Amino acid sequence: AQTVTQSQPEMSVQEAETVTLSCTYDTSESDYYLFWYKQPPSRQMILVIRQEAYKQQNATENRFSVNFQKAAKSFSLKISDSQLGDAAMYFCAQTNSGYALNFGKGTSLLVTP
Amino acid sequence: DAGVIQSPRHEVTEMGQEVTLRCKPISGHDYLFWYRQTMMRGLELLIYFNNNVPIDDSGMPEDRFSAKMPNASFSTLKIQPSEPRDSAVYFCASSARVTHHNEQFFGPGTRLTVL
Numbered sequence: 001a002q003t004v005t006q007s008q009p010e011m012s013v014q015e016a017e018t019v020t021l022s023c024t025y026d027t028s029e030s031d032y033y034l035f036w037y038k039q040p041p042s043r044q045m046i047l048v049i050r051q052e053a054y055k056q057q058n059a060t061e062n063r064f065s066v067n068f069q070k071a072a073k074s075f076s077l078k079i080s081d082s083q084l085g086d087a088a089m090y091f092c093a094q095t096n097s098g099y100a101l102n103f104g105k106g107t108s109l110l111v112t113p
Numbered sequence: 114d115a116g117v118i119q120s121p122r123h124e125v126t127e128m129g130q131e132v133t134l135r136c137k138p139i140s141g142h143d144y145l146f147w148y149r150q151t152m153m154r155g156l157e158l159l160i161y162f163n164n165n166v167p168i169d170d171s172g173m174p175e176d177r178f179s180a181k182m183p184n185a186s187f188s189t190l191k192i193q194p195s196e197p198r199d200s201a202v203y204f205c206a207s208s209a210r211v212t213h214h215n216e217q218f219f220g221p222g223t224r225l226t227v228l
Contacts, residue, residue, distance in 0.1 A: 037219075042221075043202060103156040
């Protein structure tokens with residue numbers, strides 16, 4: 001069975017600072033995808049960033065980047081220059097090719113002025 | 114594109130009543146997923162379809178839940194009879210695996226409250 005673990009239920013960061021959210025996963029597959037989704041209070045699920053397991057280069061999207069350690073099965077999200085609008089629940093998710101997402105329990109991110 | 118459309122956005126019903134949730138996926142997407150989100154269990158897959166055919170329904174809690182996809186542009190999730198423990202947010206998501214590299218696009222969710 002696949003599992004995704006987010007060990008930080010809550011995190012806090014000051015505006016303009018950097019924060020890293022942790023995620024580990026377990027899969028026996030060699031071909032898979034990893035995602036970070038953001039869920040603001042509106043409850044809309046928004047894709048933040050995606051990583052293909054076969055790519056060694058870490059994905060980046062503007063202020064968001066990941067540290068993908070395949071051997072350690074670790075997939076952390078770094079948010080640089082944090083903004084008030086980044087406050088939300090963040091979910092790490094993993095899927096094999098073409099199938100359903102398996103989500104972690106989420107990390108609630110608070111951004112303070 | 115309008116994105117994934119779900120209706121209703123909110124549903125309040127009494128225990129024992131039938132509830133039907135609706136989803137319109139993004140045009141051209143060949144996968145459709147139903148997820149449920151609760152505080153206790155987080156986000157969990159209920160069922161997913163590929164080209165309108167159910168592929169994995171192992172997440173459906175029990176026989177009270179059923180899902181259909183009669184065509185590529187419409188799916189329903191039905192609960193009959195509903196129970197208070199079914200209260201949750203139900204998300205529909207769709208994807209086009211080949212073109213979007215497994216990214217799933219989520220609808221706004223339906224918040225279901227069973228009294």
